[in-house]
Amino acid sequence: MQAQPTQPSITTSAGPRDPQWVDRLKEEYTALINYIKNNKSEDNDWVKLEPANKECTNWKGKCWVVHNLIRYEFDFQFEIPPTYPLAPIEIEIPSLDGLTPKMYRGGKICIDIHFAPLWQKNAPKFGIVHALQLALAPWLAAEIPVLIEEGKIKKD
Structure with a gap:
């Protein structure tokens, strides 16, 4: 995973409970597709x-x-928090739950030290694509090789 230029900011500040959620989703989809x-x-x-x-x-x-x-392929999931976009997305990789201290119960990747402060500084401009690019990608790049070398992840 090479570093990609940061995606454009999302301009609509709306979460799932807001009437403008559909407008926000259009921007999220555009950023993801790009x-x-x-x-x-x-x-x-x-x-x-x-x-x-x-x-x-x-x-x-x-x-x-x-x-x-x-x-090495992994299923992941996340839920958009009710206070989104002010609250960051918490990405879960259930199959890796409990394998590393840089993960919380349920397989949530640790974002406290690096990504959460970045999100807070850039909310509400950050979106789903930013969580993938700036939280999930670096976490995978840092943690997966260690887990493989420790024998905690094996290729079937």
């Missing part, structure tokens, strides 16, 4: 994502890391 297109064009495809409910408040996807020429 991010994924850019990744594919640079042969840096590492994530797939889709809403898990019609309100687009629950999302699920797959992410993958290549380590020592072996691809």
Whole structure:
């Protein structure tokens, strides 16, 4: 996963309880589509994502890391918090729950030290794509190789 330029800011400040949520979602989708297109064009495809409910408040996807020429793939999910976009998204990778101290119960990746302060500073301009790019991608890059080397993750 190479560092990508940060995606454009989201301009609509609305969460799932706001009447402007649909407008916010349009911006979120545009940013996600552009991010994924850019990744594919640079042969840096590492994530797939889709809403898990019609309100687009629950999302699920797959992410993958290549380590020592072996691809490791993980299901992930998140829920848009009611106070979004002021509160950051908490991404869960249930299959890795309990394997690293940089994860909370339920498989939530740790975002306290690095990403949460960045989110707070940039809310409400940050969105889903920023959580993927600036929280999930670096977490995977830092944690997955360690878990593999420790033998906690094995390729089937």
